[in-house]
Amino acid sequence: MYSRSASPYQNNNGVRSLINPPTFIEYKRLRFLIVDAPSSNNLPLYITEFERWNVTDVVRCCDATYPKEPLNERNIQVHDFVFADGEAPPSSIVDSWLQLIEARFGKQGQDQPSDQKLPCIAIHCVAGLGRAPVLVAIALIEEGMPSLDAVVYIRERRRGAINKKQLKYVENYKPRSKSQCILM
Template sequence: MLKPPSYAKIQKPLLHPPTYIAYKNIRFLITDTPCLNNMSRYIKEFERWNVTDVVRCCEATYSQTLLNQHGIQVHDWTFSDGGPPPKCVIDEWLDLIDVRFKHPEEDTYDDFYGALNKQQPCIAAHCVAGLGRAPVLVAIALIEEGMEPLDSIAFIRNLRKGSINNRQLKYLESYKRRKRSSVSCCIS
């Protein structure tokens, strides 16, 4: 398990350290928005956590070219500050999660020791302060993975203080999972 860096040891720490969220087989990094002046520090963090994708939930403050050069794909899925994401953003978000974290059955680790050494992918999500839009997307992912809505909010708030406002909380509280459960029943 990767341990968060000791920010006292980094020469120029980020003003607001990223928050690592892991649940079952999904991994996320919630951050505030990078800018050109601190992008190199964000790239170091993204590489540390094996970030494969960055989801921008706010207006762009940097060119995605530098991230692309480091093998990180940027997704621009902006939505209004303080509010819940629209259906199209949720659909894209859940599709990305499926692509990054859902592995076909044939990938069932034939080489056990090789599997232990593979670092799992991580998706970074950011909004302006990293307290609203990005945590809401991560909460939706946790709910889709089976966590109860209020538990997902508490889980994120415990790790990233001040996350998710009341309007977003009410939205998440009533959010319904889209995935079918693994147990199905057919009555004929």
């Protein structure tokens, strides 16, 4: 049954929350929050979630639907890694993505006090089902997870993620990091 509330962003208790919940992905030193695209109207709800997860960066894989300033005011950096809907990312976007991951998670754990909250990167496309999960899959592969395992890991947490064309790209993706071990 449809429940009427004062706002489309309220649950039955009247508490404002996101319509589509974020998906937390954690693997080894990496922490990501996959979301759908915020709008100017609901950005405060996303900011609340981002602060809850200690988000330090937001990656937009689609055209901007909200201003950067409210996030920047909270020391959350916004990065525009825009590429075509339903497609695999171009090499330049992958390069920028991997640089961000290295900058945010590179020496994590070695120099941080154990009581400090770990950083998290929030990432979104329009629905959070294609472009954003593909970039997260690339990060997991770079961290040592087999490509198809990365897709399954993400899909278990975010149903419908990664289309057939993107799956083929992820399946054929070769890690660029030098830390990968090759057994012969």
